[in-house]
Amino acid sequence: MNNNKKSVASFEIFYYEYLNEKGELIGELPGALQNNPELWQKFYRYLVLNRIYDETAIKLQRTGQLGTYPPTQGQEAIGVGMGMAMHEDDIFVPYYREPGTHLTRGVKMEELYTFWGGDERGNNFTKGTRDLPDCIPIGTQSLHGAGIAMAMKLRKEKRAVVVSIGDGGTSQGNFYEAINFAGVHQLPLIFVINNNHWAISVPTELQTHAQTFAQKGIAAGVPGEQIDGNDIFAVYHHVRQAIDAAHQGKGPYIIEAITYRMGDHTTADDASRYRPGNELDENKDKDPIKRLRTFMAAQNLWNEAKEKALYAEVKAEVDAAVQKYLSNTAAPATDIFDYMYDTWPESYHEQRDEVIAYHGGEA
Ligand SMILES: Cc1ncc(C[n+]2csc(CCOP(=O)(O)OP(=O)(O)O)c2C)c(N)n1
Numbered sequence: 173m174n175n176n177k178k179s180v181a182s183f184e185i186f187y188y189e190y191l192n193e194k195g196e197l198i199g200e201l202p203g204a205l206q207n208n209p210e211l212w213q214k215f216y217r218y219l220v221l222n223r224i225y226d227e228t229a230i231k232l233q234r235t236g237q238l239g240t241y242p243p244t245q246g247q248e249a250i251g252v253g254m255g256m257a258m259h260e261d262d263i264f265v266p267y268y269r270e271p272g273t274h275l276t277r278g279v280k281m282e283e284l285y286t287f288w289g290g291d292e293r294g295n296n297f298t299k300g301t302r303d304l305p306d307c308i309p310i311g312t313q314s315l316h317g318a319g320i321a322m323a324m325k326l327r328k329e330k331r332a333v334v335v336s337i338g339d340g341g342t343s344q345g346n347f348y349e350a351i352n353f354a355g356v357h358q359l360p361l362i363f364v365i366n367n368n369h370w371a372i373s374v375p376t377e378l379q380t381h382a383q384t385f386a387q388k389g390i391a392a393g394v395p396g397e398q399i400d401g402n403d404i405f406a407v408y409h410h411v412r413q414a415i416d417a418a419h420q421g422k423g424p425y426i427i428e429a430i431t432y433r434m435g436d437h438t439t440a441d442d443a444s445r446y447r448p449g450n451e452l453d454e455n456k457d458k459d460p461i462k463r464l465r466t467f468m469a470a471q472n473l474w475n476e477a478k479e480k481a482l483y484a485e486v487k488a489e490v491d492a493a494v495q496k497y498l499s500n501t502a503a504p505a506t507d508i509f510d511y512m513y514d515t516w517p518e519s520y521h522e523q524r525d526e527v528i529a530y531h532g533g534e535a
């Protein structure tokens with residue numbers, strides 16, 4: 173026996189999965205998910221909506237009607253599950269790959285298209301400000317989330333913040349600063365790490381040498397776990413559990429949701445140039461939509477006719493949003509001056525006049 177040493181810290185990270193990739197339940201469903209066909213079908217509808225919204229965005233981009241777009245194919249269960257697990261009053265602080273969460277929380281689809289069409293007005297959600305705009309700079313949303321959670325704590329509000337971030341994003345200093353702050357102040361802050369195995373062309377093994385991303389919280393005193401991010405039951409249950417604990421003052425939490433990016437990083441990328449040969453095929457069967465459909469069909473809750481009807485209904489909804497988006501009138505060019513500064517630098521008066529003159533007196 174060595175009396176000079178004793179263990180002063182240890183940790184374990186657990187992985188949770190309820191619906192496997194064959195669409196079979198592993199053990200029992202937890203809590204509110206049990207015998208809840210209404211909720212399962214709601215999940216399914218949003219997953220399909222997310223996918224058709226996404227496929228349509230890619231088509232719009234390819235035909236010159238949308239800007240660069242980051243697809244979510246294969247990752248829809250994280251966004252949808254997270255959004256449905258949140259309470260209305262909680263605040264969502266997203267990175268850029270979360271249309272599923274926005275849609276379940278009432279953001280309009282045409283607003284999302286407007287933003288990805290290069291028009292910041294799309295971020296001014298008519299439903300209000302409980303969803304922050306998508307954060308394009310990697311990791312910065314972590315600190316926005318920590319600040320909001322601090323305000324909730326100071327105001328003694330029973331609310332929580334959910335920050336989403338990619339696996340690559342967790343390498344940024346902002347992420348470590350945010351989890352450290354959240355741990356010290358025991359903030360109601362949930363981090364959902366979307367581990368899709370890639371950060372553009374950088375694979376996860378070049379991102380960290382740790383066994384999991386969830387354990388990044390341990391050094392900050394923030395507990396965490398891993399879940400199957402393609403299992404919507406796991407996402408919904410575990411995010412809800414973490415939020416409810418945060419509401420009770422139990423502090424921050426990290427959930428690493430394992431998924432796979434089936435598409436390119438964005439429409440400006442070509443993953444076939446760096447993705448190893450059969451990796452995509454190996455992950456195809458993990459599709460979150462397929463597994464929920466298989467599960468519901470086995471329970472006699474789903475069939476071909478229902479599938480066809482749902483796709484037709486959702487397609488019509490997406491088409492209507494596209495029409496609204498395409499009928500947007502252009503924002504005045506002078507907006508770049510009018511909303512940038514409270515008090516303008518002197519030179520801007522002249523420059524604004526130049527812009528108006530360039531547009532023939534109307535801008
Ligand atoms: C501060 C900053 N650095 C670099 C980039 C360029 N960039 C855009 S996406 C990305 C990779 C992010 O990967 P990950 O966090 O895993 O999210 P994913 O796109 O895989 O969902 C990078 C480096 C950026 N947007 N912001």
Ligand SMILES: [Mg+2]
Pocket residue numbers: 338339340366367368369370371372
């Ligand atoms: Mg990633």
